[in-house]
Amino acid sequence: MAKIQMKTPLVEMDGDEMTRIIWKMIKDILLIPYIDLKTEYYDLGLEYRNETNDQVTVDSALATKKYGVAVKCATITPNAARMTEYDLKEMWKSPNGTIRAMLDGTVFRTPILVKGITPYIPTWTKPITIARHAYGDIYKNVEMQVKAGSKAELVCTNPDGSETRELIYDFKNEDGIIQGVHNRDESISSFARACFNFALDTNQDIWFATKDTISKKYDHRFKDIFQEIYDNEYKEKFEKAGIEYFYTLIDDAVARVVRSNGGYIWACKNYDGDVMSDMVATAYGSLAMMTSVLVSPDGVYEYEAAHGTVQRHYYKHLKGEKTSTNSVATLFAWTGALRKRGELDNLDDLVKFADNLEKATIQTIEDGVMTGDLAALSTLPNKQTVDTEAFLVAVNERLQKLM
Numbered sequence: 001m002a003k004i005q006m007k008t009p010l011v012e013m014d015g016d017e018m019t020r021i022i023w024k025m026i027k028d029i030l031l032i033p034y035i036d037l038k039t040e041y042y043d044l045g046l047e048y049r050n051e052t053n054d055q056v057t058v059d060s061a062l063a064t065k066k067y068g069v070a071v072k073c074a075t076i077t078p079n080a081a082r083m084t085e086y087d088l089k090e091m092w093k094s095p096n097g098t099i100r101a102m103l104d105g106t107v108f109r110t111p112i113l114v115k116g117i118t119p120y121i122p123t124w125t126k127p128i129t130i131a132r133h134a135y136g137d138i139y140k141n142v143e144m145q146v147k148a149g150s151k152a153e154l155v156c157t158n159p160d161g162s163e164t165r166e167l168i169y170d171f172k173n174e175d176g177i178i179q180g181v182h183n184r185d186e187s188i189s190s191f192a193r194a195c196f197n198f199a200l201d202t203n204q205d206i207w208f209a210t211k212d213t214i215s216k217k218y219d220h221r222f223k224d225i226f227q228e229i230y231d232n233e234y235k236e237k238f239e240k241a242g243i244e245y246f247y248t249l250i251d252d253a254v255a256r257v258v259r260s261n262g263g264y265i266w267a268c269k270n271y272d273g274d275v276m277s278d279m280v281a282t283a284y285g286s287l288a289m290m291t292s293v294l295v296s297p298d299g300v301y302e303y304e305a306a307h308g309t310v311q312r313h314y315y316k317h318l319k320g321e322k323t324s325t326n327s328v329a330t331l332f333a334w335t336g337a338l339r340k341r342g343e344l345d346n347l348d349d350l351v352k353f354a355d356n357l358e359k360a361t362i363q364t365i366e367d368g369v370m371t372g373d374l375a376a377l378s379t380l381p382n383k384q385t386v387d388t389e390a391f392l393v394a395v396n397e398r399l400q401k402l403m
Contacts, residue, residue: 004034004036004349005036017311018309021317034399043056044075054095069300070337071303074310077096105296108130114366116380123261131195133191137183146178153166194295200234222269281306327391339351367398370385
């Protein structure tokens with residue numbers, strides 16, 4: 001069979017540890033045999049980020065802006081232990097944080113549902129997509145430890161040079177901690193538009209939740225911007241599409257979510273989205289069954305898995321031991337990117353290939369062939385636990401029948 005031809009390259013961001021091993025397996029077994037794969041490659045492995053003083057991360061984000069579609073492998077965000085392990089020059093920032101800030105994007109995370117794996121909340125029969133604002137809040141915070149006798153104030157120097165001050169706390173008799181966070185109206189507006197556009201693209205209701213009753217200026221600003229943009233730019237489009245936008249408090253949203261059947265988008269501020277996406281993924285069964293796409297307001301897309309680098313399995317791999325690592329979310333990062341590339345370049349064959357690869361993956365699991373994490377959750381009667389590579393080979397067998 002002739003390979004599917006691509007017009008425009010994908011930006012390919014390689015990563016770390018076990019997911020880097022899986023990345024190559026996916027390409028070798030499931031992509032290169034079928035596609036004349038064109039990518040602009042960037043090595044975001046920690047060693048090369050350290051070698052380039054993290055310039056490679058910046059370069060990959062700029063390339064994503066240029067080509068419009070990227071696919072990213074999971075990467076290490078180093079801590080003190082990683083500094084020693086990898087002999088790093090400094091504790092480099094999260095590549096995801098750098099890329100999200102440069103693209104001004106919103107992260108949409110959606111669980112992959114398969115027969116045999118029942119969510120911990122059994123009424124969740126449809127996926128819940130978490131839309132996470134990917135800028136600001138504690139991810140760009142400034143924080144201090146303060147000594148007893150200190151007085152902490154929030155100070156803003158106005159354009160005319162005058163100052164506005166608000167007392168944070170007077171630490172008269174005790175030590176403590178303080179933190180300063182910020183956001184930008186422009187970024188919040190981009191977040192709102194990305195959410196509304198994604199809701200229209202997927203024909204789903206969208207909920208937005210903050211705590212404006214307590215945070216009467218910071219959170220309330222998010223609420224106001226969302227409502228203004230919805231009323232002025234999206235209300236008629238939503239009514240025509242038959243979908244709904246509504247705002248509620250974050251604690252009310254949690255109660256609604258737990259009682260719901262799913263099938264909507266839940267938009268959250270940065271920290272809320274970080275926590276709730278992991279909660280939703282776990283409640284549906286596994287973080288390794290969670291897709292993630294970063295969407296910028298100007299229509300740039302970066303696809304990745306929602307999970308990390310699977311460090312424990314990587315160390316087993318280095319010892320020559322077989323691993324049974326779930327590759328589904330990484331595989332769906334590739335299919336998402338290939339589908340979007342095909343849609344933008346009017347390549348129906350590439351779109352169909354992405355669809356078929358996803359069908360083959362789900363069919364493999366529903367046939368009872370799966371990695372250990374899913375086997376522990378699945379209620380299917382005849383399960384076969386396979387190793388990392390054997391699962392991808394099994395997917396390929398089914399893919400060949402669909403092509």
